[in-house]
Amino acid sequence: MINEPPADVRDMSMAHTMCRREIRPAPELVRAVPGADVAPAATAAGHVWTRRGPVLTGR
Numbered sequence: 300m301i302n303e304p305p306a307d308v309r310d311m312s313m314a315h316t317m318c319r320r321e322i323r324p325a326p327e328l329v330r331a332v333p334g335a336d337v338a339p340a341a342t343a344a345g346h347v348w349t350r351r352g353p354v355l356t357g358r
Contacts, residue, residue: 322347 325347332340 325343329340329344329347332343
């Protein structure tokens with residue numbers, strides 16, 4: 300058995316809180332891309348989708 304203290308989960312909690320705080324405004328930022336600029340909006344939405352999965356699902 301390894302003689303180490305248990306993991307300090309406060310760091311994980313802080314990281315998840317930061318990620319949720321940064322992702323929260325994402326829908327409005329994607330909607331703010333001018334209507335004719337579909338490609339940049341799709342890029343922004345794809346970036347958010349890729350990043351939010353691990354935060355929201357724990358995967």
